[in-house]
Amino acid sequence: MDKGKDRLRMEIMRTAQQLFDKHGIEAVSMHQVAKSVGIGQGTLYRRYPSKSNLCLCLMETKFDQFKKSIVEYLQENADAPVVERLSRIMTSLVGFMNEDLEWVKALIHSEKLEEARVNLFEIPPFVFLRETIQGLLEEAAAKGDLIALDPMFTSSVLASSLRPELMVYLRDSGYSSAQIAEQTVGTFIKTLFVRD
Numbered sequence: 674m675d676k677g678k679d680r681l682r683m684e685i686m687r688t689a690q691q692l693f694d695k696h697g698i699e700a701v702s703m704h705q706v707a708k709s710v711g712i713g714q715g716t717l718y719r720r721y722p723s724k725s726n727l728c729l730c731l732m733e734t735k736f737d738q739f740k741k742s743i744v745e746y747l748q749e750n751a752d753a754p755v756v757e758r759l760s761r762i763m764t765s766l767v768g769f770m771n772e773d774l775e776w777v778k779a780l781i782h783s784e785k786l787e788e789a790r791v792n793l794f795e796i797p798p799f800v801f802l803r804e805t806i807q808g809l810l811e812e813a814a815a816k817g818d819l820i821a822l823d824p825m826f827t828s829s830v831l832a833s834s835l836r837p838e839l840m841v842y843l844r845d846s847g848y849s850s851a852q853i854a855e856q857t858v859g860t861f862i863k864t865l866f867v868r869d
Contacts, residue, residue: 758809803833806828
């Protein structure tokens with residue numbers, strides 16, 4: 674990708690995020706995004722055929738940054754106990770999802786996004802999380818630190834457990850992001866490990 678196209682993509686992403694944060698996803702039109710970026714609607718629609726596509730690309734960009742931070746954390750903390758590393762991943766995931774929860778909430782309920790729905794278990798974020806969690810569980814099992822469980826099954830359940838719909842429900846039920854992270858780690862992570 675040439676630098677000009679990459680700069681334009683980043684400007685569209687940044688502008689869309691600002692507009693969604695300020696006005697809410699439903700109130701922002703593709704025309705408004707194009708005008709705010711200073712490009713024609715045709716240019717925007719050639720890159721992003723719909724608002725749902727733009728939103729999904731924005732989330733993919735954000736997830737790529739999240740993924741990079743997790744990979745760096747795991748590399749820098751390879752000697753830390755697995756329970757600590759896995760707890761950090763789940764806590765970071767809750768924070769990541771909570772960051773844009775209000776517009777993700779609108780995204781979930783938008784009928785316009787039906788065409789963008791895909792199989793959760795095939796998308797790169799799920800695959801990354803499942804494989805990362807599975808690797809950590811297998812490492813803990815090899816060290817004898819894990820209760821008897823199937824790492825593939827458990828990692829699949831853990832990776833799919835914190836869906837945006839659940840985060841919205843829990844927040845609407847009065848749980849803060851910190852409480853959700855604490856409950857997730859206490860209920861679903863620490864209980865997997867053998868206690869001395």
